[in-house]
Amino acid sequence: MPSPSEIRSRYSSTTPASPYALYSCNAIVDDDVTKELDFDPATDQIRAYYIGLFHELRFYGNKKHPRKIKVAEWEALCQSWGMFVENFNKNPSGYRERVRSASERYERYSKRPKILRLHDGAVETGIPCEVPSGVACERCQAGAVRLSERDLNGYTGISVAVELKTLREKLITQLSSESAEGERNTQPRAVGNYISRSSFTPFGGAAGGGIRTPSPFPERCSSGRSAAPTYRG
Structure with missing residues (x-):
């Protein structure tokens, strides 16, 4: 067990991580949705339900680049559990809506x-995995056969559900x-001396497509007279 000074130097605080014990559901107030589920109070069903609800939002809301926090993993988990208890008690329907929205975002962008779903759907119907070749599938064994384009187009007699094709x-x-x-992000941007480019004529060179600087004096014709009309009074 590290000393209090060592804990203070590592985690900047010796205060408890949360007023609620981790995975303790005694402080959670059951809402109408939970009551309708009719859990058996003699079992741990309701406790498992709340723990699952807690981790469901953590799973869907997990960021690719989490912030670096100066706390231990168990302490961060305790803090998150405490926030879950408080947020659920304040607005249970709002918390469930956050879980639903996070789940939809996960399904859409992940x-x-x-x-x-492609793997499980194919296996359930008795056909090879439908994940495209070259895409890693964690449930396929090494060298497992996958559906080909000929299979999907019906040339081999394999029937594939429309929803799986979609x-x-x-x-x-x-x-x-x-x-x-990714290719757009890796392409080099145009930087450097634009004047050195042959297509860039800053003062309307031979191509006449550049920027033309106006002269303070009127242009003169070849005869030497001014092109602008003059009036004598």
């Missing part, structure tokens, strides 16, 4: 749920979009 097309579109975005 590739993983699409890949898992989901596969969405995944391919998403992968293509991400690939194009």
Whole structure:
């Protein structure tokens, strides 16, 4: 067990991480939705339900680049649990709405749920994995056979559900979009001396397509007279 001074130097505080014990549901007030589920009070069903609800939002709301915090992992988990208890008690319907919105964003922008649904849907119907070749599928064994374009187009007699075909097309579109975005981000931007470029004529050179600087004096014709009309009074 580290000394209090060592804990203070590492985590900047020795105060408790949260007033609520981790995964303790005694302080949670059941809302109408929870009551309708009719959990058996003699079991840990309701406790498992709240823990699952807590981790569901943490899973969907997980950021790619989490902030660096100067606390231990267990302490951050305790703090998050305390915030969950307070937020759920204040507005249970609002918390459930946050979970629903986060789940929809995850389904829309993440590739993983699409890949898992393609694999599970294909296996359930007794056909090979429908994840496109070249895309990693965590549930496929090494060297596992996958559906080909001939299979999808009906040339081999394999029947593929329309919803799985649609989901596969969405995944391919998403992968293509991400690939194009990555190529745009890696392309070098035009920087440097623009005057050195042959197509750039700052003062309307031979091409006449550059910027023309107006002269304070009127232009003269070849005869030497001013092109502007003169009036004598």
